[in-house]
Amino acid sequence: MSSTLFSAINAGASALEAQRARMEVAISNLANAESTRGPNGEPYRRREVVLESVPGDGQPGEFEATGVRVAAVLQDQAEFRRRYEPSHPDANDEGFVSVPNVDVPEEMVDMLGAARAYQANLTAINLIRDTIQKALDLAR
Amino acid sequence: MADISDSAIIAALGRQMTQAVQKQAVAAGNLANVDTPGYKAREVRFEALLDEELGAVGMKATDGRHFGTPTIADTPTPTEKAGLQARRDGNNVQVDRELLALGRATGEFNAAQTVLAAKFRLVRYAINEGR
Numbered sequence: 001m002s003s004t005l006f007s008a009i010n011a012g013a014s015a016l017e018a019q020r021a022r023m024e025v026a027i028s029n030l031a032n033a034e035s036t037r038g039p040n041g042e043p044y045r046r047r048e049v050v051l052e053s054v055p056g057d058g059q060p061g062e063f064e065a066t067g068v069r070v071a072a073v074l075q076d077q078a079e080f081r082r083r084y085e086p087s088h089p090d091a092n093d094e095g096f097v098s099v100p101n102v103d104v105p106e107e108m109v110d111m112l113g114a115a116r117a118y119q120a121n122l123t124a125i126n127l128i129r130d131t132i133q134k135a136l137d138l139a140r
Numbered sequence: 141m142a143d144i145s146d147s148a149i150i151a152a153l154g155r156q157m158t159q160a161v162q163k164q165a166v167a168a169g170n171l172a173n174v175d176t177p178g179y180k181a182r183e184v185r186f187e188a189l190l191d192e193e194l195g196a197v198g199m200k201a202t203d204g205r206h207f208g209t210p211t212i213a214d215t216p217t218p219t220e221k222a223g224l225q226a227r228r229d230g231n232n233v234q235v236d237r238e239l240l241a242l243g244r245a246t247g248e249f250n251a252a253q254t255v256l257a258a259k260f261r262l263v264r265y266a267i268n269e270g271r
Binding site for chain 2: 005007008009012014015018019022051053063064066067068114116117120121123124125127128130131134135137138
């Protein structure tokens, strides 16, 4: 029973980590929404976190909560946006600048989603912690 | 008190706590995977298990001296929850639903824990000869 509770806490903790990664990626996307020059000479490409679930490694008969982890951070292969700005140093001959394929409102929504999921998992961890405490109180 | 023994009550309360904890673990796993593409929400249904056991043809005690047959499985496997609308990424976890399930399971656990603690207190009282 106790390993079930601890696996639930571990699942919650893995979710906190995953949601934090999502938040960090959204922030780096926002920060680089105007970065027209990257290390490879291209504008910044939007990054995206892909999550996958991790089944518990418990023995048969044991109950394990399913955790989550970051499977990959992918680069969005969508076209760069083009903006007419002839005075920009990175403008091409026709006066267009390729700017990163980051959509600011979309990143904000993603960040909000990550924050909400983080909160929900924190609530879950607190509830399970209370349960563990209650179970220990039986021995008093 | 003659027909229900203390140890049976304590065992039943222990089972209730175990089941509550398993429900909590499933809800916590669902919450953790709220953003995993393709993840389907799971649930444990002890009620269904009970119905199954009650409907099953088992050995019948026709005499007071027959032993009962233990039928309650302690660890049912979680199944995918049916009838939930999936999002576009194939995930059908609803945060409010899971938090509710988690809260309810915590309540069940606390109820059993409170009764069990009272039971233990009585035992301790008896051991200490009422002091």
